[in-house]
Amino acid sequence: MISKPKTMEGSSPRVYIKTFGCQMNKLDTELSIGSLAKRGYSFAEDENDADVILLNTCSVRDKAEHKVYSQLGSLRYQKERNPELILGVLGCMAQNEGEKIFKRMPHVNLVCGTRMFSKLPELLEKITESNKQILAIDEDGEVNFDRLVTQRQNQYSAFVSIMRGCDNYCSYCIVPYVRGREFSRSVTDIVDEVKGLVDDGCKEITLLGQNVNSYGKGLTGKVTLATLLRELDPIEGLERIHFLTSHPKDMTREILEAVGELPGVCEYLHMPAQSGSDKILKKMRRQYTSAHYRELVEMAKSIVPGIKLAGDFIVGFPGETEEDFEETVKLLNDVRCQNSFIFKYSPRTGTSATELIDDVIEETKKSRNNILLELQKRISTEENKKMHGKSVEVLVEGESKTNAGRLIGRTRQNQIVVFNQPEGINQAGTSSSLSGKLVNIEIVDSTDLTLFGDLRDFSFNEMAH
Numbered sequence: 001m002i003s004k005p006k007t008m009e010g011s012s013p014r015v016y017i018k019t020f021g022c023q024m025n026k027l028d029t030e031l032s033i034g035s036l037a038k039r040g041y042s043f044a045e046d047e048n049d050a051d052v053i054l055l056n057t058c059s060v061r062d063k064a065e066h067k068v069y070s071q072l073g074s075l076r077y078q079k080e081r082n083p084e085l086i087l088g089v090l091g092c093m094a095q096n097e098g099e100k101i102f103k104r105m106p107h108v109n110l111v112c113g114t115r116m117f118s119k120l121p122e123l124l125e126k127i128t129e130s131n132k133q134i135l136a137i138d139e140d141g142e143v144n145f146d147r148l149v150t151q152r153q154n155q156y157s158a159f160v161s162i163m164r165g166c167d168n169y170c171s172y173c174i175v176p177y178v179r180g181r182e183f184s185r186s187v188t189d190i191v192d193e194v195k196g197l198v199d200d201g202c203k204e205i206t207l208l209g210q211n212v213n214s215y216g217k218g219l220t221g222k223v224t225l226a227t228l229l230r231e232l233d234p235i236e237g238l239e240r241i242h243f244l245t246s247h248p249k250d251m252t253r254e255i256l257e258a259v260g261e262l263p264g265v266c267e268y269l270h271m272p273a274q275s276g277s278d279k280i281l282k283k284m285r286r287q288y289t290s291a292h293y294r295e296l297v298e299m300a301k302s303i304v305p306g307i308k309l310a311g312d313f314i315v316g317f318p319g320e321t322e323e324d325f326e327e328t329v330k331l332l333n334d335v336r337c338q339n340s341f342i343f344k345y346s347p348r349t350g351t352s353a354t355e356l357i358d359d360v361i362e363e364t365k366k367s368r369n370n371i372l373l374e375l376q377k378r379i380s381t382e383e384n385k386k387m388h389g390k391s392v393e394v395l396v397e398g399e400s401k402t403n404a405g406r407l408i409g410r411t412r413q414n415q416i417v418v419f420n421q422p423e424g425i426n427q428a429g430t431s432s433s434l435s436g437k438l439v440n441i442e443i444v445d446s447t448d449l450t451l452f453g454d455l456r457d458f459s460f461n462e463m464a465h
């Protein structure tokens, strides 16, 4: 039952949550919205209308934290105008900075770490009652995954957390320090959550974890990502299953075979390579070689026809020579990712890579970044051209915001498709009735990032998928 927050009987306090960073943070925001809604909170569209402003933060780069501090600085004026306003910092930066946030920003009321999200309603009530600052960053706190399935951003597509934390300690990464040790949820809990989402109209799920390939560690019996996929695939009404992020050192044939065999599991792999140089991979503590990465990609392509690969690359890591960078260029050229997330290295305070000398000058980092971006653009453009004349299955999201009068959706390989609505059908009627449906689109044109096509054979029967 939904009850009003005790201290705010008679009114419904409005919460505004601003989310920074990755999908995991977006999911945490969704879970928080669910737990707050259960306690009677409502939600403001604009921070100026809110009684509670929460910033769900990212710590992956120093720059991300500076951004939040600057935002907190601006919110001081809003707090001066409305002293009742509750201001909270959630997530990775809260975990990482802790008490320091209160020292730098004394107008902040709450600092709530990555394992304390489910306690948010109680924490906010305590602040209202006592008017005291609260620091909640319990490192061993049990993460509660309880979810209000009806509270989500997208009606047809949802993220589901299958594990938390990371045990890998890559030398450049802050995640293990702010998200804690790896912890896998039970298969039963995940299956129940997914069934609840599907009953509520969800067609597509993305299983989330920092390193989903090591899912099952610590659970009783032989539980792996592959066994989990086999439990989820038969759920009636669940059309698509994605998972991310994959770590090359934990990718197995068993997982790839599950992707190849199970009709609901999509042919898409987000598997960061980070570098093509074994010397740099070692310094990054990635625990695989460039040759192993290539073998995995070959295996994936042979077991799962049509699979598309997304990669992450870091350029300008300490000690990266021109030859090391050339090996990265060669790796990307050979494996031909569909898209990549390419970053210039910057030292992250608190990680072991800060002990290395950041010796690649900014100009070189920029130039290597641009070379890799250009290469990725060329590969994506060429790969997308190969799709012309082909028919692809698209899950329709709705009207395109940038292409007036057209609809937008995604393929099973996570490619964006913009397509013309069928002739003779009223535009508003079509977009609302096609949203969340699977349709076949013939691809006629493309850029590096988008496929364009037509929905030609259209009937209302086909829409009732």
Ligand code: SF4
Pocket: 166, 167, 168, 169, 170, 173, 174, 175, 176, 210, 211, 247
């Ligand atoms: S696998 Fe490495 S990069 Fe990924 S979250 Fe863990 S430590 Fe960070």
